[in-house]
Amino acid sequence: MSLLEDLAASYRVLAAHDIIDGYGHVSVRSDRDPKRYFISRSLAPELVTEDDIMEFDLDSNPIDQRGREMYRERYIHGEIYKARPEVMAVVHNHSPSIIPFGATAAPLKPIFHMAAFVGEGIPNFEIRKVQKGTNLLVETPKLGKALAVTLGKKPAALMRGHGSVTVGQDLARAVGRAIYLEANAKLQMQAMLIAGSRGKINFLDTAEVKASAPVQNYGRAWNLWRRKGLALLKGDGS
Amino acid sequence: MSLLEDLAASYRVLAAHDIIDGYGHVSVRSDRDPKRYFISRSLAPELVTEDDIMEFDLDSNPIDQRGREMYRERYIHGEIYKARPEVMAVVHNHSPSIIPFGATAAPLKPIFHMAAFVGEGIPNFEIRKVQKGTNLLVETPKLGKALAVTLGKKPAALMRGHGSVTVGQDLARAVGRAIYLEANAKLQMQAMLIAGSRGKINFLDTAEVKASAPVQNYGRAWNLWRRKGLALLKGDGS
Amino acid sequence: MSLLEDLAASYRVLAAHDIIDGYGHVSVRSDRDPKRYFISRSLAPELVTEDDIMEFDLDSNPIDQRGREMYRERYIHGEIYKARPEVMAVVHNHSPSIIPFGATAAPLKPIFHMAAFVGEGIPNFEIRKVQKGTNLLVETPKLGKALAVTLGKKPAALMRGHGSVTVGQDLARAVGRAIYLEANAKLQMQAMLIAGSRGKINFLDTAEVKASAPVQNYGRAWNLWRRKGLALLKGDGS
Amino acid sequence: MSLLEDLAASYRVLAAHDIIDGYGHVSVRSDRDPKRYFISRSLAPELVTEDDIMEFDLDSNPIDQRGREMYRERYIHGEIYKARPEVMAVVHNHSPSIIPFGATAAPLKPIFHMAAFVGEGIPNFEIRKVQKGTNLLVETPKLGKALAVTLGKKPAALMRGHGSVTVGQDLARAVGRAIYLEANAKLQMQAMLIAGSRGKINFLDTAEVKASAPVQNYGRAWNLWRRKGLALLKGDGS
Numbered sequence: 001m002s003l004l005e006d007l008a009a010s011y012r013v014l015a016a017h018d019i020i021d022g023y024g025h026v027s028v029r030s031d032r033d034p035k036r037y038f039i040s041r042s043l044a045p046e047l048v049t050e051d052d053i054m055e056f057d058l059d060s061n062p063i064d065q066r067g068r069e070m071y072r073e074r075y076i077h078g079e080i081y082k083a084r085p086e087v088m089a090v091v092h093n094h095s096p097s098i099i100p101f102g103a104t105a106a107p108l109k110p111i112f113h114m115a116a117f118v119g120e121g122i123p124n125f126e127i128r129k130v131q132k133g134t135n136l137l138v139e140t141p142k143l144g145k146a147l148a149v150t151l152g153k154k155p156a157a158l159m160r161g162h163g164s165v166t167v168g169q170d171l172a173r174a175v176g177r178a179i180y181l182e183a184n185a186k187l188q189m190q191a192m193l194i195a196g197s198r199g200k201i202n203f204l205d206t207a208e209v210k211a212s213a214p215v216q217n218y219g220r221a222w223n224l225w226r227r228k229g230l231a232l233l234k235g236d237g238s
Numbered sequence: 239m240s241l242l243e244d245l246a247a248s249y250r251v252l253a254a255h256d257i258i259d260g261y262g263h264v265s266v267r268s269d270r271d272p273k274r275y276f277i278s279r280s281l282a283p284e285l286v287t288e289d290d291i292m293e294f295d296l297d298s299n300p301i302d303q304r305g306r307e308m309y310r311e312r313y314i315h316g317e318i319y320k321a322r323p324e325v326m327a328v329v330h331n332h333s334p335s336i337i338p339f340g341a342t343a344a345p346l347k348p349i350f351h352m353a354a355f356v357g358e359g360i361p362n363f364e365i366r367k368v369q370k371g372t373n374l375l376v377e378t379p380k381l382g383k384a385l386a387v388t389l390g391k392k393p394a395a396l397m398r399g400h401g402s403v404t405v406g407q408d409l410a411r412a413v414g415r416a417i418y419l420e421a422n423a424k425l426q427m428q429a430m431l432i433a434g435s436r437g438k439i440n441f442l443d444t445a446e447v448k449a450s451a452p453v454q455n456y457g458r459a460w461n462l463w464r465r466k467g468l469a470l471l472k473g474d475g476s
Numbered sequence: 477m478s479l480l481e482d483l484a485a486s487y488r489v490l491a492a493h494d495i496i497d498g499y500g501h502v503s504v505r506s507d508r509d510p511k512r513y514f515i516s517r518s519l520a521p522e523l524v525t526e527d528d529i530m531e532f533d534l535d536s537n538p539i540d541q542r543g544r545e546m547y548r549e550r551y552i553h554g555e556i557y558k559a560r561p562e563v564m565a566v567v568h569n570h571s572p573s574i575i576p577f578g579a580t581a582a583p584l585k586p587i588f589h590m591a592a593f594v595g596e597g598i599p600n601f602e603i604r605k606v607q608k609g610t611n612l613l614v615e616t617p618k619l620g621k622a623l624a625v626t627l628g629k630k631p632a633a634l635m636r637g638h639g640s641v642t643v644g645q646d647l648a649r650a651v652g653r654a655i656y657l658e659a660n661a662k663l664q665m666q667a668m669l670i671a672g673s674r675g676k677i678n679f680l681d682t683a684e685v686k687a688s689a690p691v692q693n694y695g696r697a698w699n700l701w702r703r704k705g706l707a708l709l710k711g712d713g714s
Numbered sequence: 715m716s717l718l719e720d721l722a723a724s725y726r727v728l729a730a731h732d733i734i735d736g737y738g739h740v741s742v743r744s745d746r747d748p749k750r751y752f753i754s755r756s757l758a759p760e761l762v763t764e765d766d767i768m769e770f771d772l773d774s775n776p777i778d779q780r781g782r783e784m785y786r787e788r789y790i791h792g793e794i795y796k797a798r799p800e801v802m803a804v805v806h807n808h809s810p811s812i813i814p815f816g817a818t819a820a821p822l823k824p825i826f827h828m829a830a831f832v833g834e835g836i837p838n839f840e841i842r843k844v845q846k847g848t849n850l851l852v853e854t855p856k857l858g859k860a861l862a863v864t865l866g867k868k869p870a871a872l873m874r875g876h877g878s879v880t881v882g883q884d885l886a887r888a889v890g891r892a893i894y895l896e897a898n899a900k901l902q903m904q905a906m907l908i909a910g911s912r913g914k915i916n917f918l919d920t921a922e923v924k925a926s927a928p929v930q931n932y933g934r935a936w937n938l939w940r941r942k943g944l945a946l947l948k949g950d951g952s
Contacts, residue, residue: 022698022700046700047699099663099667100670104667104670104678106671111341112332112341116373128684133684135589136684161678189670191337192670201342207371349814431903431906432815438818438819440874446847458756499828499935580908610925610926611925612827612918636916665907
């Protein structure tokens with residue numbers, strides 16, 4: 001079944017791009033029932049195959065658990081699908097360059113066209129405002145809902161002290177945004193370094209964001225990523 | 239046919255050096271007709287083989303399209319070939335370290351002999367001066383012409399919010415300049431970091447640039463790159 | 477025997493993550509005798525196999541040397557096992573990003589949940605306070621004891637001009653802490669860069685550290701790492 | 715013949731560590747005649763095999779050229795062997811992190827024990843003081859001699875706008891110093907970043923350098939590197 005194969009491939013693609021390591025997950029809304037989503041059982045991304053995919057309802061209850069261990073943070077996915085009917089795919093990760101932005105007051109801004117969606121605004125989820133003294137994990141429906149509220153209508157949100165979440169109307173966009181959010185953060189950091197404290201950085205302006213973000217579907221890259229992900233899945237022999 | 243094989247190998251070489259990822263392209267002027275150039279059909283660089291190469295006239299109309307999808311930004315190549323009769327190869331990419339320089343006022347300067355050509359001056363293409371509210375892509379003849387005007391007689395130009403273009407009298411030089419423009423940007427960033435805001439950086443001087451840039455043909459590296467690119471093409475099984 | 481296989485795999489895992497290069501070592505306390513520990517003979521980590529593992533008492537005397545060369549710094553391990561009965565595994569390495577923190581007054585702080593243990597405090601071992609004019613190596617019982625005193629009850633210690641040591645109640649934790657101590661250092665460096673000299677960085681607070689550090693067992697990652705390490709051991713053909 | 719095999723392996727090792735790319739070279743003094751040295755014919759390092767090694771006298775004239783193209787910068791090697799009878803191996807490279815130090819006034823200092831030799835002082839060769847308007851290449855006996863004078867009795871020298879040279883009493887030391895000079899530069903850059911402009915960095919002191927540098931033979935790493943280099947040579951099938 002093609003959607004689940006694409007989902008398993010997405011785990012491999014994100015791992016190959018160092019967006020996820022032993023942790024992080026990606027999900028996709030069911031194409032047969034918008035009140036269901038698919039995500040791997042609790043497993044390191046590089047080990048995920050199509051057989052590891054489980055189905056959940058939007059409260060993140062498993063449809064058919066069969067004793068399999070589940071990601072404790074699956075509420076990130078379920079609550080976003082609930083709040084955002086048009087979102088079909090969600091990525092949660094700890095990609096390196098976005099962590100420093102979550103921990104400082106420096107806002108992410110769109111430095112190149114591949115990440116024009118950054119210009120729509122990337123809110124930062126401060127879990128402490130919802131609950132003090134957590135282990136930072138979004139492991140309850142309440143925390144998942146709060147994250148979905150912070151995300152609002154945006155394509156991505158940082159999560160302070162933890163990572164980020166990106167969403168999209170298909171896997172290509174959610175995965176592409178995760179990859180290019182990381183790239184934008186890294187490049188912006190370097191621009192801040194060379195511009196210095198008084199220096200101006202010439203980001204994409206509002207009109208450029210509007211002309212670019214909505215049409216960017218990461219289609220050409222997705223063809224390559226998907227092919228690589230499927231090759232990794234086969235090489236695995238699982 | 240050797241020129242097209244070299245062109246396909248160049249896609250692989252640039253991808254292996256992380257100069258291009260799912261995006262970016264390289265072209266070569268036809269050796270039979272200076273009013274024609276070769277470039278891949280719209281495809282991620284790592285997938286390009288000799289069979290994917292298409293021929294275009296200098297207005298970037300396909301000679302024999304046969305339904306193949308074309309890069310929307312092929313005007314970068316066509317308009318530069320029109321404006322610069324001695325240029326035989328063009329690379330367009332989003333290599334990471336040059337993006338921060340395109341977005342700030344810090345000019346690129348030649349920090350080591352491998353990138354002495356930087357000392358000839360690297361202009362920065364501000365697409366907003368030509369057209370406001372674009373998606374940053376050079377997808378019309380008008381934008382291609384404007385980029386060629388900004389490039390002028392130089393070996394490379396930055397493209398604000400987007401990437402860069404490098405040119406040369408053969409594939410070895412256009413590819414080598416793309417690789418070493420990226421290297422120079424990265425090293426210059428680090429020198430700016432350790433020199434600090436008041437610090438002086440000792441770049442190549444005018445006489446050194448003049449003695450070095452014109453004779454640098456990246457010949458020894460090209461032999462290695464070409465060999466690796468051809469191996470990648472074969473490993474691909476295409 | 478599973479413990480030694482896990483230990484050999486840990487050498488490969490740490491090398492694959494660039495935490496150790498030609499140098500660095502990992503040990504595990506014997507599961508049969510708490511007064512003994514296992515560590516490789518003196519060998520570059522990427523070459524270590526189960527057959528290279530030697531057994532030592534807590535004074536770091538070999539049980540059965542058979543002419544094999546021993547790490548001169550094995551006292552790091554023996555003296556920590558003596559001082560910390562609950563510690564079952566120790567990693568010593570020169571991972572890149574922690575060296576700059578050992579050499580400056582900037583304290584490491586927990587920037588993301590994967591390295592929450594950093595919030596328990598990471599002391600810095602200044603060997604000069606124990607002995608002047610050393611070659612920086614912890615190659616005597618006296619220096620090993622002094623390092624164990626500096627470490628105290630903490631999960632890790634920096635070693636100025638040299639590297640770091642991480643400990644844990646099993647290999648997964650000692651290895652995981654080595655990997656994520658390096659990650660935290662790199663991310664904190666970047667946050668310091670973008671926050672600037674007056675800028676505030678929002679680290680995990682005390683309650684978050686308390687909720688997260690003790691329960692983090694790196695279990696999901698360890699399953700992946702161990703599998704990769706064993707694959708590397710087999711590919712080696714030794 | 716073992717020495718030439720080690721030399722060919724050294725090319726591969728340095729390329730695998732990204733110390734040399736398409737450029738850079740390593741040589742070894744003849745074990746039969748101290749007035750001779752061995753170096754590859756002009757070739758990208760990753761392609762060098764034992765069959766490509768040529769013999770030169772200390773004026774850098776080939777003993778038996780047989781039409782093979784020679785490195786134009788071989789005078790670096792010949793003139794250093796002339797000036798330093800105890801030096802048995804020389805590496806010349808453009809490794810990335812040392813370039814920014816060559817271009818600024820910030821002196822390299824020893825930040826960790828693996829690069830304790832940096833504490834003996836790393837002079838910076840300013841070719842402009844010898845000859846203005848060069849292409850930066852040390853391609854004459856005169857420039858080679860001047861570089862040897864700048865190097866003096868030190869283990870390494872930077873070359874402004876170009877790269878560096880490291881020497882040693884055997885290949886292990888010359889190669890190891892090239893690898894750890896690069897590492898030290900990278901780490902020192904990061905320490906400068908986190909220490910800030912007023913911040914103090916705690917480098918190895920004079921007594922520590924004296925205790926560490928002379929005994930560091932990179933022996934354990936060399937065993938690994940050599941093994942990897944030979945494997946690469948065999949995989950090459952040349």
